[in-house]
Every structure is written in structure tokens, then in C-alpha cells.
Amino acid sequence: MSYQIEPVGIIRSPYKEKFAVPRQPGLVPSARSEIVLQGEANALEAVRGLEQFSHLWLLFLFDQNLEAGWRPTVRPPRLGGNERIGVFASRATFRPNGIGMSAVEIKGVRQEGSDVIIELGGVDLVDGTPIVDIKPYIPYSDSLPHAHGGFATEEPDTLDVIFLKEAARQLTGHRGEHQKAVISEVLAQDPRPAYKKGKQDDKEYAVHLFNYNVRFTVNNEQVTVTTLEVTEE
Secondary structure (H helix, E strand, C coil): CCCCCCCCEEEECCECCCCCCCCCCCCCCCCCEEEEECHHHCCHHHHCCHHHCCEEEEEEECCCCHHHCCCCEECCHHHCCCCCEEHHHCCCCCCCCCEEEEEEEEEEEEEECCEEEEEECCCCCCCCCEEEEEEECCHHHHCCCCCCCCCCCCCCCCCEEEECHHHHHCCCHHHHHHHHHHHHHHHHCCCCCHHHCCCCCCCCEEEEECCEEEEEEEECCEEEEEEEEECCC
């Protein structure tokens, strides 16, 4: 049997590409995102009572990976990118039905013109990701303090992040300081391929965050933001 799923909304987030998206929600707490509801779900009645909850479960599609298909085993970054495990023992993006799930903080609900918008805290989703369902997070049943985390028992280590003077000069004022905090928290996660970590690396990397192409290097457990190239919104 097959089923057709219609998205109920689209994510707006600072992450304009897959590279450097946090591997889990909540790792970049300064980031702000939102869901713009669409179709029949775009109605205030559909979110009535949502503000009573502090967090939500989001079910979404890894839409950028669907055409690539999937394999029964994957190489999780937390295991160095070398050891293979079953796809169902991971949160890999290449999955049989391309469905992901994240627990995220809700900041509020508002209406802009005809659009109903759900404001969120830090998410791990690329801008434009289709949302297929939204459910309230229920602490007494969803929080399991004694659960075992397998190979992902602790938060990943983070790196120090510094900005060269010219790059820092571009991030001033309230908006700039917010963007600087998000960029710092994203790069502190070390988005490079797993096999690069802990090794000398002279390569310059780039990631599209907000309306910047952020160029950076990583050496001696420190990330240096070298250049911020303005891109189109």
C-alpha cells in the first residue's frame, strides 16, 4: 500500500543549505525559526490551544535527499564516519520514507495577512523543509529520564569560534549580534566531515547562513570566521 502526504507547512530558518545544519535540535539555542502553515492547515483554528505547550514534535520530510534513495546501513558522524550501523539505529537523513522528527521549543503564534505562523526556537531544519505534522510535546509521557542513548549518550564537544575584524565589523546592532551568536553556535559544532575532526586542516570552508556566505577555517580546536560575503535574501 502507498499513501500520499501533503505538507501542512514550510520551515523558515537561517540554514540555507544542508551543510552546517545542527545534527540535533537545541544545539544552536540562539537560532529562531518559524513554520508558515499552508493549505487547509493554514487556519487559526488549527493551532488553537498550542500556546499552552512549551515544546512541539515536528514531523518533516528530508526533501533534498528523497531522490537519492536510501541504504540499510549508514555511517553516523558520532562514530567517526567509519563504522556502519543500521539506518533504523540512527537519525540519518537518507531513510526509506525520508521522514524526520524533532522536538522544538514554541515561542508563539501569529498571523501575517492570510498566513498563520508558528514561531520556534532552535531547530535542525533547512530553510524550506516541508512539515507534515505538528504534535504537542507531553513531558510526563515523552520525557524518559532513564532511557539509554546508545552511541549518542552525551552532547558533542564544541570548538571555540573567533571572527576576524572585518567579518565582526559586519555584524553590528541587535540583528547583527543575533546573527553572530547563531553563526558562532553553528560553527562551534564543527560541521566538517567526521574524518576531518582532530586533524590538521588547511582548507577554507563556506556555509550559507542568513544572507551570508560564511567562510571559515578550523585549526587547533578553534574556528576562525574569515569572511562574510553578502548573498541575495
